[in-house]
Amino acid sequence: MKTSAFEMRNVRKAFRFFALDDVSLELEPGQIMGFVGPNGAGKSTTLRILMGLVHADGGEVRLLGHPIPRDQRVAKRDIGFVSSDMRLFQQATLSWHMRFVASIYSEWDAAYATLLVRRFNLQPEQTVKNLSTGEHAKAALLLALARRPRLLILDEPTAGLDPVARHEVLAELMEVLRDERRAILFSSHNTVDVERISDRITFIDRGRVVDSSNKEEFLERWRRLQLQLGAGIRLPQSPEIVDLSVDGQFTTLTTDRFTPELATQIQQAGATILEVQRMSLEEIFVANVMRHRKERAQ
Amino acid sequence: MYLQIMEQIRQRIAVGDWAQGQELPSIRTLAVSLRVSVITVKRAYLELESEGVIVTRHGKGSFVAERVALATDLQQQKLDEHLTAAAKLAKLLGLSDEELATRLRRAKRNLGKS
Numbered sequence: 001m002k003t004s005a006f007e008m009r010n011v012r013k014a015f016r017f018f019a020l021d022d023v024s025l026e027l028e029p030g031q032i033m034g035f036v037g038p039n040g041a042g043k044s045t046t047l048r049i050l051m052g053l054v055h056a057d058g059g060e061v062r063l064l065g066h067p068i069p070r071d072q073r074v075a076k077r078d079i080g081f082v083s084s085d086m087r088l089f090q091q092a093t094l095s096w097h098m099r100f101v102a103s104i105y106s107e108w109d110a111a112y113a114t115l116l117v118r119r120f121n122l123q124p125e126q127t128v129k130n131l132s133t134g135e136h137a138k139a140a141l142l143l144a145l146a147r148r149p150r151l152l153i154l155d156e157p158t159a160g161l162d163p164v165a166r167h168e169v170l171a172e173l174m175e176v177l178r179d180e181r182r183a184i185l186f187s188s189h190n191t192v193d194v195e196r197i198s199d200r201i202t203f204i205d206r207g208r209v210v211d212s213s214n215k216e217e218f219l220e221r222w223r224r225l226q227l228q229l230g231a232g233i234r235l236p237q238s239p240e241i242v243d244l245s246v247d248g249q250f251t252t253l254t255t256d257r258f259t260p261e262l263a264t265q266i267q268q269a270g271a272t273i274l275e276v277q278r279m280s281l282e283e284i285f286v287a288n289v290m291r292h293r294k295e296r297a298q
Numbered sequence: 299m300y301l302q303i304m305e306q307i308r309q310r311i312a313v314g315d316w317a318q319g320q321e322l323p324s325i326r327t328l329a330v331s332l333r334v335s336v337i338t339v340k341r342a343y344l345e346l347e348s349e350g351v352i353v354t355r356h357g358k359g360s361f362v363a364e365r366v367a368l369a370t371d372l373q374q375q376k377l378d379e380h381l382t383a384a385a386k387l388a389k390l391l392g393l394s395d396e397e398l399a400t401r402l403r404r405a406k407r408n409l410g411k412s
Contacts, residue, residue, distance in 0.1 A: 030326075030336070031336065031337075032335060032336075170333060171333055174329065174330050174333045174334075175330060177326065177329070177330060177336065178326060178327070178330050180326060195299070196299070196333065196334055196335070197333065197334065197335050198335050198337075199335045199336055199337040200337075214337055215335060215337055215338070216300060216337050216338060216340075216341045219299070
């Protein structure tokens with residue numbers, strides 16, 4: 001059996017105004033997981049628990065098979081963690097940082113680091129305080145990538161990057177996956193980035209995992225149907241129907257389990273299906289979160 | 299997104315960039331070079347396999363199917379798409395079938411001249 005890149009089982013953590021509730025997640029090697037949620041959903045807290053920076057109140061955490069926080073020293077040799085609130089030393093240069101990281105991690109790949117400096121358009125002799133936001137983010141990512149860790153945990157790696165820099169970063173993340181023993185977990189609220197490169201997608205909202213599955217499955221299941229309903233026609237209640245919004249004769253139906261049978265059912269109820277539309281990950285995300293909040297309010 | 303990947307692969311095969319019987323790049327390699335997730339490329343390969351465009355041999359990789367008709371199939375499909383679009387426009391313009399046929403004949407004649 002393959003060891004999971006990471007594993008969380010029924011993880012709980014309560015703060016005064018926020019609680020992470022029963023989070024269970026797993027990622028296989030060779031895959032990228034996009035971790036998506038609104039601000040304050042619990043993305044960073046989850047990543048911090050994984051890294052042993054925050055201790056959970058309950059549940060189990062494993063990184064590359066090692067129990068966390070107990071064996072975090074061993075596990076972390078093979079893990080790269082980058083978050084936007086991690087600051088590099090302001091007075092030092094990028095090349096100083098590269099030498100520093102190389103002195104700690106024997107796995108440091110100097111040739112790869114040099115290549116990344118070029119690909120990311122960075123100046124090794126520039127002091128950190130003179131770097132732009134984007135350059136700082138790329139420098140921090142470079143320091144993690146060049147160690148070639150088996151698991152990369154990235155908190156908002158593309159936040160604050162311009163489109164060109166974002167492209168460079170995503171391309172480099174894909175490059176990591178050439179090696180099927182490696183894995184990446186990255187949080188983002190940019191669903192376009194997540195949709196493009198992720199194999200698995202996890203939605204989190206208000207401290208709970210709303211949905212977690214294979215990306216293609218996600219995109220395949222969700223559909224938006226434009227319907228025309230004659231007077232007096234009512235659609236049957238069905239758990240597959242996530243949302244119905246009525247506008248005069250026209251109704252938009254959102255479903256998270258689209259099948260030809262559902263379409264037949266709708267037609268048999270007397271509705272005309274005008275169009276069946278695929279949904280973008282962003283639309284799925286919003287519909288999913290709204291449904292979840294409605295359910296919890298009840 | 300896998301639909302786009304399928305289309306790209308079909309086109310590469312149709313124009314002959316990828317010849318019949320030729321081995322396709324591995325799923326992971328293609329994913330990295332197209333900068334899309336492995337799962338998306340995997341899905342595209344599976345669909346193309348069920349369409350008979352490619353053949354996957356276990357442990358050996360995926361290959362372009364040995365089928366001569368592929369390029370013509372694609373062109374036939376393209377033609378149908380264009381004809382459907384033309385029929386829709388004709389309906390909008392209120393053209394009769396005969397008028398549409400005349401226009402098509404004229405278009406073919408003009409091709410011959412150039």
